[in-house]
Amino acid sequence: MGFSTEDASFTLSRMYSATDSTQAIVSCYPLIRKQFMAEDKKSNEKLIVNQKEHEWPKQFIEGAEFKSLAGSPEDCAVNITVPGGEDPEIGDTQEVDLSEHAEPKGIKRFTTRKPTTSPRQ
Structure with a gap:
C-alpha cells in the first residue's frame, strides 16, 4: 500500500x-x-496543638503527624479537645478532618500527653 x-x-x-x-x-x-x-494556599488548615497555632497543608491529619508537629515523643497520646465533653484519644493512624465545618466546628484543638495521664491534666 x-x-x-x-x-x-x-x-x-x-x-x-x-x-x-x-x-x-x-x-x-x-x-x-x-x-x-x-x-x-487556600487549602491550609489551621489547628492548635498544645496551645500553639499551626497550619497543615491538607484537610486531614493523622495522630502520628500531630506528634511530629508538636515535637512530642512517639509514645505520647494525642487527644482532640471537645468543648463540654470528653476529649477522645486519636490513634497514630487515625485521620482527623481539620476543615472548620467538621465536628467539633471551628479550628481544631489538640493536646499531646504521656500515655498514663488523663487528657484534662
Whole structure:
C-alpha cells in the first residue's frame, strides 16, 4: 500500500494543529500553575496543638503527624479537645478532618500527653 502526497499533506496539517494546541497549553501553563498554587494556599488548615497555632497543608491529619508537629515523643497520646465533653484519644493512624465545618466546628484543638495521664491534666 502506497503513501500519497495527499496523505502526507493531511498528516502534516494534523501535526501542525496538534503543535498549535500544545503551544497554547504550554503558553498558559504559568497561569494554570499560579491558579493551582493559589488554591493550595487556600487549602491550609489551621489547628492548635498544645496551645500553639499551626497550619497543615491538607484537610486531614493523622495522630502520628500531630506528634511530629508538636515535637512530642512517639509514645505520647494525642487527644482532640471537645468543648463540654470528653476529649477522645486519636490513634497514630487515625485521620482527623481539620476543615472548620467538621465536628467539633471551628479550628481544631489538640493536646499531646504521656500515655498514663488523663487528657484534662
